[in-house]
Amino acid sequence: MQSQFAELLATLAKSEHVNALRGIQRGVERETLRITEQGKLAATPHPKGLGAALKHPLITTDYAETLMEFITPVASDINVTLEQLADIHKVTYQELGDELLWPLSMPCFVGSADDIVIAQYGKSNTGRMKTLYRKGLTYRYGGGMQIIAGVHFNFSLSDEFLALLAEHENKTFNQDFISTKYFHLIRNYKRVCWIIPYLFGASPAICKSFLQHTEDNIEFSSMGKGTVYRPYGTSLRMSDLGYTNKEQADLKITYNTLEEYVGGLRRAITKESTRFSKIGVKVDGEYRQLNNNILQIENEFYSAIRPKRVARSGETPTQALERGGVEYIEVRALDVNPFSPVGITAEQIRFLDLLLIYCAISPSKEMSWDEQVIADKNFNRVVMDGRNPRLTLNDNNYERPISDWLEDIFADLQQIAKVMDGANHSSDYSNTVAQQYRCVLNPELTLSGQFLSHLLENQIDNSEFGMTLARQYKQQLTGKPLAYFSEAEFERLRDASLTAQADLEAQDANSSFDDFLQEYFRRAACQSPDC
Secondary structure, three states: OHHHHHHHHHHHOOHHHHHHHHOOEEEEEEEEEEEOOOOEEOOOOOOHHHOOOOOOOOEEEOOEOOEEEEEOOOEOOHHHHHHHHHHHHHHHHHHOOOOEEOOOOOOOEOOOHHHOOEOOOOOOHHHHHHHHHHHHHHHHHOOHHHHOOEEEEEEEOOHHHHHHHHHHOOOOOOHHHHHHHHHHHHHHHHHHOOHHHHHHOOEOEEEHHHHHHOOOOOOOEEOOOOEEEOOOOOEHHHOOOOOOOHHHHHHOOOOOOHHHHHHHHHHHOOOEOHHHHOOOOEEOOEEOOOOOEOOOOHHHOOOOEEEEOOOOOOOOHHHHHHHHOOOEEEEEEEEOOOOOOOOOOHHHHHHHHHHHHHHHHOOOOOOOHHHHHHHHHHHHHHHHHOOOOOOEEEEOOEEEEHHHHHHHHHHHHHHHHHHHHHHHOOOHHHHHHHHHHHHHHOHHHOHHHHHHHHHHHHOOOHHHHHHHHHHHHHHHHOOOOOOOOOHHHHHHHHHHHHHHHHHHHHHOOOOOHHHHHHHHHHHHOOOOOOO
16 A cells, blocks of 8 residues: 555656646635624624625635635645735725634623624525525524634645646546546545644634533533643534534535535435424525425535535536546635734645645545545544643554654655745745644644643633734734735725626516525525536
């Protein structure tokens, strides 16, 4: 098995294949709460100076009106991606007035549930549907779980890279092969994705006020001042405190083939839930949720990684996958990095590159549901106690010390880093492996270790830490010149988004929302948007 890995690396290292390694495409989606100077959720609507959240390609909202989401365009240069992300932050700060952007994954002080305002997208049928979907999430899981922020990393290998893999396996290079190879990557990622909360988890402590908005049986330590923590925790955002749908486990959605995955999701959006049926769909003439199925729509399915394709107008995510196959994957296990003004660093992106290439070129047999359950339990162990030096994980039904497994993974990542550095004429990837390996030797150097040490050593709570960083980052980015976009480009996008929303609302002015939903779900249940 190892020889196959070594053979592929040797092929990729050849000078004629340099573009295969340079052609990785990336994008970042960063979530962040707008907060007041007093450290509470902002009560103001999405700033109109930033455009319409429904139609803006770079600046939108997630669950709550105060939960912003920044989306970078696809780029093949890590520095470009970070410049794009920084520019979006700069422009946003210009419109915030006295408000700040919360730099942590877990929320700031959350008082009443009434303080959590669902995102508003206007009067069009599409906008109303987006808001109603979020209303359904509130009824199903509570609003608290939905104001947790993360970072999503979008990643695709170059066609040249994928063609080399096809040649190595004596397979025809076509879209079916590409989709198969991405599911190969996803299965390996599921097996080792616990490494992400280990290294980059940054939510070992939370504001105690959050616990009133969630059901949990997690044992915490308290440091006073309203903050609770797990001594060896890494990413409470990814624990049962965060967004989970326990009914989803019954669906047993697997990642062995595109057909398996799509079939599982389609069952979820068409299978009625006994629990959610008790909520009601339309009660006394007012909608509470889109439907009473296990998933209202496909986006409700939570996974630490998703196969994706950009959908055409009228397509659902699964219909897009069926039409064109997998185009890229979305990594969803990243906490916001509190030590970065934009929530992620170049070093993290380089590490993700290496990890995902490792997953693509390592052997990847099919993964049964039972194996997937074991992998998920490993992930949860690391989320709760990842920095415990005595922690073990289940590796093929053998309890293995986490440090031992990390050593093996890093040995392979080091080899990939050398090949990547050769293609890019730098030592950046090798330096990244060396830096992160320090966290293997000493777990307290991980992001969660640094985070918790800062709180304990300075005797401050989550709120004080978050507010200090929020003010620092606003000052750091406010008034700085744009590096990638122009002011005129942001103005164009703002105006275009407002016009697009107004046009859509005018188009839907005399149409029935009930009919719109009925037609949407009729099409969603089909295998093609043309049905």
